[in-house]
Amino acid sequence: MTDVSHKVVTTPSPAPDAPPWAAGVEGRMDELYPRLSDDETKKVLTYGDEVLVSAGTRLWEVGERNVAFYLVLDGQMDILRRDEAGEHIVYTHERGGFSGETVTMTGRGAFVAGAAKSDLRAVKVSNELLRDLLAVEAELGEKILQAFILRRMNMISKHLGDIIIVGDETDKQAAGIREFLSRNAVPYAVVDASADAEAGRRKALDAETCPKPLVICGHTRLSQPTIKEVADCLGLTAELPADASFDVAVIGGGPAGLAAAVYSASEGLDVVVLEKCAIGGQAGSSSRIENYLGFPTGISGQALTGRGFLQAQKFGAEVAVAQEAAALTCGSPFHHLTLDCGGQLKARAVVIASGAIYRQPDIEGLEKFEGVGVHYGASHIQGMMCRDQHVVIVGGGNSAGQAAVYLSGRARKVSILIRRDNLADTMSQYLIRRIESTPNIELVVHTEVQRLEGESGVERIHVRNNQSGEDTAMDATHLFLFIGAKPASDFLEDRIIRDEKGFVRTGDTLTAEHLETANWPLARKPFHLETSCPGVFAVGDIRSGSIKRVASAVGDGSVCVSFVHSAIAESQKDKR
Known part of the structure; x- marks a missing residue:
């Protein structure tokens, strides 16, 4: 193949408010826009069709779903973005270059447009066959997927898109x-x-x-x-057909749900993941997780779960964002799910991975400032809001510690409020050491928030010492709450037994009395991680007795899949 260089068109510099995990892409141009060899091109040809396109033809538009993957054989292909000043070229692909970013693999709406700059000869691959290519052609798939990931990071870093x-x-x-x-x-x-x-x-x-x-x-x-x-x-929402049917429905896109989706889909099961807000769950809002195996320098929750999201889709899982499960009805051979949008779907097995949310404490003025001064996670968005300000964090667990360390690099001062007298019983030692060595973080013990004060935003936070009863006003503008996990289990029917706090009981934690109450219909006892409804499993933070750690949640999600296979085999024997 003749060595023809690609053309890079000047694009905005990385924005100062870009998330840290999306930085540094501009120095990796060979990975961002790699060129496929003759042998690699031949492999791509086995998955697609050769097409001829006239100069000026639009290949796809912003928002268009199911956009194909294009590999240039001859000619030039422009990638285009639009802003208030009009349309601009992001990049021009030439021979050996290929279109696409992570959304190309998923079939969701495109964030940039594509057009033939000159008469174009290319290989066109549908996104369905592209997923096959990524799964089967290991080395080639790695090169393409790495480029996709870096391109999305570049788009976020430079605000590229419409x-x-x-x-x-x-x-x-x-x-x-x-x-x-x-x-x-x-x-x-x-x-x-x-x-x-x-x-x-x-x-x-x-x-x-x-x-x-x-x-x-x-x-x-x-x-x-x-x-x-x-x-x-x-185009982020999935286009699920009416009364769609799946082997496995996973409720929740956090670490546990993603692990269940990856392992189920990689083993050939037809999987859908329902996520009401954003992939990653609570873990996705963690600025840096430093004790997860395999990442010695740490990794952000969004970067970690984002990789799991791509893995699930690479193996063919359908991930439906902004689709919430409103009700689950146990059945045989199918369980039925009603969505908040009114749609319905059915699945032979269901994995409940809806997680837990932080409780809203009884603080005067809390609801008024939620979203603009009161937060339940510390992503880079909150980090930007807190620049050079005094912020207060309530909670003594790892999430609170991670938030404090992250925000200390942006805020002028960070105050951690806890009701007890130390962090040793609730927080990992590495975080305690980090907090103690950070000069602009202070630990305020035996203290609880009473009231928030302010006009358009929080201006003062009134606190009380629970030992002396003394009240104090702190001139702080943001309050972060990381206390009291509440299970997201309101959509479950009474047949699914929960503990006194609302977390779902599974496996050996279900007694004979529990199973009698739930009308357990089988001679066998529930599998490990199986609920009181056959074929319905609970994993991660929603499960009663679970360890509230990302690694534990991933373990739950992966382990349950072997039992999912057994439950599906049972349902296929059921002729009712």
């Missing part, structure tokens, strides 16, 4: 949309709705008078949209 949010930083709805997009690794740009410096951009977008926040995705404009409307506009 998604623009016009809104105020203190607006709760705008903050919620930004958090949703960031947690789902969607590239977007922000235009301040009130800053004088942004007036020109607002005018160019015709966004001066419309109600805010405004979300622009491609040619669609959404004023004050819901998260579901944003997800639909971007």
Whole structure:
């Protein structure tokens, strides 16, 4: 193959508010835009068709689903993005270059467009056959998938794409949309709705008078949209057919659910994952996990679970974001799930991995500031909000410790409030040492939050010493809560037995009395991780007695798959 260099068109520099895990891509151009060899091209040809395209032809548009993968044989192919100034070339692929990023593998809506710059001869591969290629052709698949991952990181780092949010930083709805997009690794740009410096951009977008926040995705404009409307506009939601049927339905896209999906799909089962908000669960909002096996320098929760998300889709799992399970009805041979959107699906086995959420403590003014001053996770979005400010963290577990260490690099001061007198019983030692060695982190013991004060945002946090009863006002602008896990189990029917706190009982924790109450229909006892409903399993934080660690959740999700196979075999014998 003749050595023809690719053409890089100048794109924005990495944005100062880009997440840390998306930085540093610009120095890896050979991996970002690799060129396939003749032998690799021959392999791709076995999965696709050779096509001829005239110069100027649009190959796909922003928001289009099920976009094909294109490998250039001759000619040039442009990758295009649009902003308030018009359309720009991100990159021009020449011979041996190929289109795509992570969304190409999933069939979701595209974030950039593609067009033939010149007369083009290319190999066109459908996203379904692309997944086959990635799974079967190990070395070639690794090269392509690595490029896909780096391209998405580059898009996020430089805000490449068509998604623009016009809104105020203190607006709760705008903050919620930004958090949703960031947690789902969607590239977007922000235009301040009130800053004088942004007036020109607002005018160019015709966004001066419309109600805010405004979300622009491609040619669609959404004023004050819901998260579901944003997800639909971007093509993030799965197009599930009416009364769709699967071997396995996984409820929740955290570490446990992703592990169950990866192992089920890799073993040939037809899998759907339902995630109401963002892939990763609570772990996905962790700024850095340093005690997970295999990552000696640590890894962010979003980067870790994002890789699991790609693995699940590589093996063919259907991942439905912004789709919440509203009800689960046990049955045989199928269990039935009702979605919050009104749709329904059925599965021979169900894995409940809906996790737990932090409780809302009884603090005066809490609801008023949720999303703009009160937070339940510390992602880079919150990190940007807290720059050079005093923040308060409530909680003594690892999540609180990770948040404190992360925010200390951005905030002026971080105060950790705990009700007891030390962290030793609740937090890993490596985090305690890190906190003790960080000068702008203080530990405030025997202290609880009573009241929040402020106008458009938090200005003061009123606290009380639970030993002396003394009240104090802290001049802080953000409150992070990491206390009291509450199981996300409200959608479950009474037949699925739970403990006194609402966590799901499984396996040996189910007594004969429990099984009698649940009308357990089988002669055998429940499998390990199986609930009181045959073929329904519970893994991760939702499971009664589980260890609240990422590695433990992954272990649950992977281990349960062997029992899922047995449950499916039983259901296939059931002719009812």
